[in-house]
Amino acid sequence: MAAQTILQKLEILADAAKYDASCASSGTAKKNSLGGKGIGSTEGMGICHAYAPDGRCISLLKILLTNHCIFDCHYCVNRKSSNVARARFTPQEVVDLTLAFYRRNYIEGLFLSSGIVKSSNHTMEQIVEVARILREEHDFRGYIHLKTIPEADPEIVHQAGLYADRVSINVELPTDSGLTRLAPDKDARQIEGAMGKVKADLVEAKDARKRFRHAPRFAPAGQSTQMIVGADAATDADIVGKASRLYDNFRLRRVYYSAFSPIPDASAVLPLKRPPLIREHRLYQSDWLMRFYGYKPSDVMQATEADGNLPLDIDPKLAWALKFREAFPVDVNRASKEQLLRVPGLGVKAVGKILASRRHRALRLDDVALLTQSITKVRPFICTVDWRPVTLTDRADLRSLLAPKTEQLELFAA
Amino acid sequence: MTALQHVKLGTYYVVHLPEADDFDFWRERARALVQCDVPPDRIAWVEPGGSGDLFAHGERRMPVPPMDAKPVRANRRFVSLARNAILHSDPERFALLYRVLWRLQSNPRMMEDKADPDVRRVEELDKNVRRDSHKMHAFVRFRLVESEANSGEGEVGEHYVAWFEPEHHILRANAGFFMRRFSNMRWSILTPRGSLHWDGETMSEGPPAERHDAPGGDPMEDLWRTYYASIFNPARLKIGAMLKEMPKKYWKNMPEASLIPDLIAGAQGREAKMVEKGALEFEERPDTLAAIDKAIHACRKCPIGSLDNHAVMGEGPQDAALMIVGEQPGDQEDQIGRPFVGPAGQLLDAHLEKVGIDRRSSYVTNAVKHFKYVQRGKRRLHQNPGAKEIDTCRWWIESEREIVKPKLVLAMGASAARSVLGKTVSITKVRGAPIALEDGSELWVTAHPSYLLRLEGAAREEQARLFDADLAAVKARLEELA
Numbered sequence: 001m002a003a004q005t006i007l008q009k010l011e012i013l014a015d016a017a018k019y020d021a022s023c024a025s026s027g028t029a030k031k032n033s034l035g036g037k038g039i040g041s042t043e044g045m046g047i048c049h050a051y052a053p054d055g056r057c058i059s060l061l062k063i064l065l066t067n068h069c070i071f072d073c074h075y076c077v078n079r080k081s082s083n084v085a086r087a088r089f090t091p092q093e094v095v096d097l098t099l100a101f102y103r104r105n106y107i108e109g110l111f112l113s114s115g116i117v118k119s120s121n122h123t124m125e126q127i128v129e130v131a132r133i134l135r136e137e138h139d140f141r142g143y144i145h146l147k148t149i150p151e152a153d154p155e156i157v158h159q160a161g162l163y164a165d166r167v168s169i170n171v172e173l174p175t176d177s178g179l180t181r182l183a184p185d186k187d188a189r190q191i192e193g194a195m196g197k198v199k200a201d202l203v204e205a206k207d208a209r210k211r212f213r214h215a216p217r218f219a220p221a222g223q224s225t226q227m228i229v230g231a232d233a234a235t236d237a238d239i240v241g242k243a244s245r246l247y248d249n250f251r252l253r254r255v256y257y258s259a260f261s262p263i264p265d266a267s268a269v270l271p272l273k274r275p276p277l278i279r280e281h282r283l284y285q286s287d288w289l290m291r292f293y294g295y296k297p298s299d300v301m302q303a304t305e306a307d308g309n310l311p312l313d314i315d316p317k318l319a320w321a322l323k324f325r326e327a328f329p330v331d332v333n334r335a336s337k338e339q340l341l342r343v344p345g346l347g348v349k350a351v352g353k354i355l356a357s358r359r360h361r362a363l364r365l366d367d368v369a370l371l372t373q374s375i376t377k378v379r380p381f382i383c384t385v386d387w388r389p390v391t392l393t394d395r396a397d398l399r400s401l402l403a404p405k406t407e408q409l410e411l412f413a414a
Numbered sequence: 415m416t417a418l419q420h421v422k423l424g425t426y427y428v429v430h431l432p433e434a435d436d437f438d439f440w441r442e443r444a445r446a447l448v449q450c451d452v453p454p455d456r457i458a459w460v461e462p463g464g465s466g467d468l469f470a471h472g473e474r475r476m477p478v479p480p481m482d483a484k485p486v487r488a489n490r491r492f493v494s495l496a497r498n499a500i501l502h503s504d505p506e507r508f509a510l511l512y513r514v515l516w517r518l519q520s521n522p523r524m525m526e527d528k529a530d531p532d533v534r535r536v537e538e539l540d541k542n543v544r545r546d547s548h549k550m551h552a553f554v555r556f557r558l559v560e561s562e563a564n565s566g567e568g569e570v571g572e573h574y575v576a577w578f579e580p581e582h583h584i585l586r587a588n589a590g591f592f593m594r595r596f597s598n599m600r601w602s603i604l605t606p607r608g609s610l611h612w613d614g615e616t617m618s619e620g621p622p623a624e625r626h627d628a629p630g631g632d633p634m635e636d637l638w639r640t641y642y643a644s645i646f647n648p649a650r651l652k653i654g655a656m657l658k659e660m661p662k663k664y665w666k667n668m669p670e671a672s673l674i675p676d677l678i679a680g681a682q683g684r685e686a687k688m689v690e691k692g693a694l695e696f697e698e699r700p701d702t703l704a705a706i707d708k709a710i711h712a713c714r715k716c717p718i719g720s721l722d723n724h725a726v727m728g729e730g731p732q733d734a735a736l737m738i739v740g741e742q743p744g745d746q747e748d749q750i751g752r753p754f755v756g757p758a759g760q761l762l763d764a765h766l767e768k769v770g771i772d773r774r775s776s777y778v779t780n781a782v783k784h785f786k787y788v789q790r791g792k793r794r795l796h797q798n799p800g801a802k803e804i805d806t807c808r809w810w811i812e813s814e815r816e817i818v819k820p821k822l823v824l825a826m827g828a829s830a831a832r833s834v835l836g837k838t839v840s841i842t843k844v845r846g847a848p849i850a851l852e853d854g855s856e857l858w859v860t861a862h863p864s865y866l867l868r869l870e871g872a873a874r875e876e877q878a879r880l881f882d883a884d885l886a887a888v889k890a891r892l893e894e895l896a
Contacts, residue, residue, distance in 0.1 A: 007640055014644035032594035041595040047552050048659065050670055052646035053678050055655025062645060072801070072837060081801040100634050101641075103574060103599060104556045177852050184837030259650070277650055353528035360527040367529040 004087055010097070012087040016067040016078050017113060020170075021226055021258040023048075025059040025108035025143040028165040028221035038139030039102060040109070042165065046143075047108050060111040060145060061101055065089055065126055069115030073172070073183035075231045075260060078115045088117075091130040098134060102142055109143030109165070110134070116149065124152035124160070131163035143221075150186075150194035157194065158218075161201055166221035166253070169194050171246065174239045178232030195250040198223050202251070222253035229280055231260040235308030236279070237301045240286055244297035247290075257283045282310040289317060292348055293341045314399065318344040321381060322399055328381040329389050332363050344402075345377035377402060427457045428472035431508070434461045434607075435583040437500045444512050445486045449479035454516050459508030488518055491525045492536075499539035501583045507539055546582045551591055553664050554578045556601060557632040574601040577628035577667055585610060589617055604628050635669040642670040648681035699813045703732060706813050710783045713810070716803045718784040723748050728779025728814055736771070736892055737820035738762075739811065739830040741862055742782035745794050753778050758864040762826075765863070765878070769885040771892075777818050781825075781833035782807045804833050821855055821895045822848075824888055827862030845884055848891065858891070860884035 004012075026046030033039050048057035066088035067078040077084060089097075098110045112130055116123050127146055134140040146164040148157045161167050169191055173179045176188040198219070205218030225246060227239060234242075243255040259280035286303075289295040303310060303320040310316050321328060321344045330339045332354055340351045353371045357363060365387040369375040380389045380398060429443050440459075447457060458472055496511045504510075514532050518524055527533055556574035574596070585603070589610050592603065602611045604623035611618045656674075665671035700706045710725040719725075726743035729752060746756035754762055766773050781804055787794035799807075811833050815823070825831040832838050834857050835849070841861055848856040861884075866877050 007637060010637060011640050011644050014641050018645045018647050033597040034594055035597075037598060039596050039599055041591075043591070043594075045548075047548070049552050050642065050668065051656040051660040052642065053653055053656050053674055053681065054647045054650045055652025056647075056650075057659070058642065058645060061641065063641075074805070074836065081805065083802065097637070101638060103596070104558070104632065104634060104638070105554050105576070106638050181836055181852060184835065277652070356526040357528045360523070361529065363529070370529050370534065 006093060006097070009087040009089055009093070010063070012085050013063045013065075013067060013089060016084070016115075017062045017064050017111075019077065019258060020062065020111075020113060020147075021056075021256040022145070022168065022224055022254070023057050023059045023062060023111065024166075024224075024254065025145075026221070027253060028143060029217060031141045033139070033141050036139045036141060038141065039099075040140050040142030042108070042141070042143050049106055049108065059108045060143065061098055061107045061109070062111040063089070063094065063097075063113075065091070065094065065112060065114035065123070065130065066117055067115045068117050070118075071116055071183070071185040073186065075172075075182055075228055091126060091133060094130045095133045095138070098142075099138060099140065102140075107142075109145070111145040111147075113147035114149075116151075120149045120151035121153050121156060124149050124156045128156060128159050128163065131160065135163050145221075148194065148198070150191045154194070154197050157198065158201055161198065161205075161219040162216055164219050166224060167198055167219045168224045168226070169198070170226045171195075171242075172226070172228060173232055174227050174229075174234040174242045175232060178234060182231060192249075195223065195225070195246075195252075199250045223250065224252055224254040224256060225250075226256040226258055228260050229257050229283060235304070236283060236286070236310045237304045237308040239283060240290075240297055240300045243287065244290060255287065257287075276312060278312050279309070282312065282316060286310060286316045293317070294338055295320075314402065315344070317342070318377075318402060329383045330381060331383045332368055333358050333383075333385065343378060343381045345372060345374055345381075347373075425452075425456065425477075426472040427452060427476070428460060428474050429457060429476075429508075430460045430474070431462070434463075434503075435501050435586055437497050440500060440508055440511070441496075443476065444515055446476055446479055447512070448486045448516060448519060449483035450477040452477065454509065454513040457509065457512060459512070461505065461508070464505060486515070486519070487522055488515055489522065489525060492518060495525075495536050495540045498543050498587075499536050501543045501587055502539040503582045504539060510535055510539075543582050543584060546580055547584045547588050547591075549664065550578060550580055550584060550588055553660075553668055554592075554603060555668055557629040558634070559629050572600065574599055575628050576601070576603045577623070577625050578603055578605050579667065580605055580607065583607060586619070593617060632669075639670050639673055643673055643677060646677055646681075648677075651678065651681045653678060699809075699816065701817065703727070703814070703817055706810060706817075710810055713783065715809075716806045718742075718782065718786045718799065718803055721784065721787065723785040723787075724751055725783045726751055726753055726780065726785070727783070728753060728777055730773075730777030730779075730818075731775060732777075732818055734775060734777035734818055735821045735896065736776040736888070737815065737818055737823045738773075738776050738778045739823060739825045739834065740778070740780045741827050741829040741864075742780050742799055743785045744796055744864075745785065745787070748785040753780055757867060758862070761863040761866060765881055765885055769882055769889055771885060771889050777814075777820060779811065779814055781811060781830045783810055799829055801832065801838065804829055805836070808833050808836070815853070815855075819853075819855070822888060822892055823851070823855060823857045824884075825857060825859045827865065830862070831857075831859045845880070846887060856891075858884065858888050 024046050025042070026044070028042050030043055032041035046059055048059050050058040052058060067084065068086050068088060069078045069080055072080045094110070094112065101107045102109070112127055114123050114127055131144050131146060134144065144164045145166045145168065146160045148160055148167050148169050150169050171191055172183055172186065179186055179188050201218050202222060205215065208215035209217065227242070229239065246252050246255055257280050259277055286300045289300060290297060299320060300316060302323060303316045305311055311319050321342065327342065330343055332340065337351060337355060340346055340354060341348070350372045354363065354368065357367065357371065361367065362385045365375065365379070365384045368378065368382065368384060372378055379387070380402070382389070427447065431439055492514065499511065500507055510532065514536055517532070524530065525533060554576045556576045559573050559575055560571060585605050585608050592601065592610070593612055596612070598614060600613050602609060604627055606622050606624070609620035609623045611620060665674070700709055707727040710727060713719050713725065726747050740754060743753060744756045744758065747753055747759070753759070763773060782799045786797045786799050786803070788797055823834055825834050828838060828841060831841070831844070834851070839859065841859055844859045848858055851857050861877060861881055863881070866874055866881060869877055
């Protein structure tokens with residue numbers, strides 16, 4: 001077989017990496033290349049250098065070092081028994097590609113993952129080697145996200161954290177039984193053990209930096225994880241519960257959800273139809289509610305329907321409000337921040353604006369309209385000086401009034 | 415500019431700004447005008463290239479504030495907003511900011527009133543400019559030109575040049591970002607509003623440029639386009655989300671954007687093909703054994719189904735407590751159409767009888783429903799099914815398990831174990847103990863009887879003993895469960 005060109009390898013190994021949802025480059029320590037020998041900077045805010053037609057941000061060069069793998073996880077396109085084209089980059093090739101893209105301002109940095117070759121330790125060493133060359137030989141100060149392998153030696157994983165801005169370990173599936181069934185070579189306890197170890201390293205490094213200014217940084221952008229939605233029977237309530245447990249136990253920065261999507265050469269254990277993309281979206285919305293709106297996991301679970309899933313036609317915040325109508329209407333001129341954050345249609349920014357403005361004037365409905373995206377959505381749940389939703393909140397058909405009209409997407413989808 | 419000694423009532427002042435983004439100049443003039451009590455509607459602010467002639471009759475000399483003038487008040491929030499909003503291309507921005515500054519003197523907390531139209535407009539300008547800056551950080555694309563000019567320190571003349579068309583006057587304000595990021599690189603950013611050049615040590619400004627001043631391509635762009643096309647997941651098309659963040663106006667200067675129309679057009683077709691190629695249109699599980707029997711005869715989801723053979727359905731009572739799973743039908747099973755009737759089947763029967771398990775009350779089936787073989791002359795030689803084939807056929811065995819709902823599954827051989835567990839296990843390691851299954855039933859694993867057939871002498875005796883022991887354990891467990 002003729003040797004593959006860089007272009008052919010890139011095609012295979014980028015394609016193989018696209019099922020990973022995360023591409024964030026935000027939240028790391030500020031650094032720049034002034035006074036250094038190389039290039040690169042991170043200034044807090046992540047930058048999306050392009051968007052693909054799937055609506056996802058392209059921020060990092062997201063590739064696998066290799067898609068050869070000794071594991072046989074059913075949902076994964078790279079599993080051992082899958083019949084896909086295989087390729088393998090050398091660490092130096094990844095380094096060259098990263099720098100060439102970075103110099104042209106295509107990317108914020110590198111997100112490197114890999115199939116397991118030879119052994120977990122060997123693979124992890126190769127991943128770390130790429131980061132080492134970038135950081136030490138080229139003084140690269142852009143963003144590096146390394147996927148770590150739970151089965152690898154903690155010492156090598158620790159090394160990864162010293163070079164990387166972020167490390168992540170995928171929990172893959174929301175339930176342990178799903179993991180046993182679909183990822184027979186993986187072990188939930190081992191994954192969580194590795195996440196616990198990374199958390200301990202993060203805490204220790206942060207503490208050391210407080211006491212010694214030059215203590216080495218350890219993954220300043222923290223750790224994240226990913227769950228596949230729709231490949232097993234887990235309900236949204238299961239998923240939200242799992243996510244909040246992960247946030248609490250391992251201080252994760254983010255839990256990413258990836259709607260299971262049909263992969264080439266799929267295993268027969270998997271569902272063949274993709275779950276509706278909107279389900280992933282609803283989960284992210286509930287994630288947002290918990291992270292920024294003060295909802296507890298139990299609140300989100302109350303918003304689920306009888307089957308344990310969040311409604312698809314309306315967002316979880318509206319679903320919660322419709323179930324707990326006694327909490328409304330909320331007086332925008334008096335209510336607390338927490339109460340305002342529960343109003344469907346009011347975001348964190350709008351609430352901030354309302355709180356600031358009401359010190360200057362008694363807000364009328366028109367004023368609120370100026371501060372929000374859509375007053376029609378908000379109106380049934382608030383009172384202002386000149387507005388009370390007397391008839392609206394009690395209406396039985398409120399849901400259908402507020403739910404977005406069904407989109408006629410199928411007409412064009414064919 | 416000479417100063418006017420006294421403020422004349424009703425005078426119309428015209429202020430010419432030296433640069434469109436000169437905040438410090440605006441601030442200095444605005445401060446003096448506020449101190450002289452000049453109301454907003456008596457000032458025209460004119461930027462370079464702006465329509466200054468309309469105000470030819472206006473007073474160009476600045477008034478001098480009285481000695482006892484009060485200091486001008488402005489909170490930090492206003493200053494930071496104004497510094498950024500002034501980069502906006504709206505010609506009204508200077509007047510707007512002056513009006514807000516004027517009003518702030520009597521209402522110092524005015525910036526908090528987010529419902530005020532002036533405050534809203536300033537915030538909107540600021541937001542637009544921030545977005546434009548952010549998109550510049552994101553969408554500038556450098557192209558490499560090899561220049562002869564050596565930068566001195568042995569570095570070969572690598573020079574990276576970009577062409578970008580910002581919507582607002584943001585170029586100078588963002589010089590620092592690119593300098594901090596590419597400090598050891600020689601680069602230039604050319605725009606219709608001016609240009610920036612960094613040589614690794616100093617920044618210099620140049621005149622407005624045109625598109626053809628920048629290089630037309632870069633070999634690396636092929637790799638970048640390959641990456642862009644490969645990272646895109648055709649199973650999830652969200653064109654609206656893309657357009658919201660990457661509006662078409664930016665496309666013409668982004669090498670990857672030329673691919674977008676084709677990627678979208680191909681996406682739906684590609685996904686349909688992907689699903690079809692896996693031939694995975696098992697959408698609903700069959701809910702009777704007869705339906706499975708019918709379906710497996712038409713199954714061509716793996717290559718075995720396409721050989722010259724017949725599907726062999728499992729047999730036994732639908733409410734059997736024990737399900738026995740073998741590997742696949744052999745030559746005789748294929749001809750007769752029943753499981754375990756060949757030599758291995760006869761051996762199995764003998765052992766079942768020995769330990770006292772009634773085959774007729776068990777459900778007997780195979781992991782793979784068709785006979786896999788290679789033709790050698792007149793004989794069809796048995797071939798082991800591959801992992802992928804077993805996995806494909808799991809659909810059927812899972813359907814059977816769902817209908818029969820056995821309390822105990824006995825998997826004979828590695829293929830059968832894989833078809834129940836989804837992973838390959840070692841028989842020697844797992845035999846002799848139950849493995850809990852997701853549906854509450856349990857799995858016992860033992861060797862396949864055909865393995866015994868291939869052994870001779872002491873080895874066969876040893877294996878037969880182990881096989882019997884496994885069967886006896888299954889029988890004991892069945893009685894416990896009953």
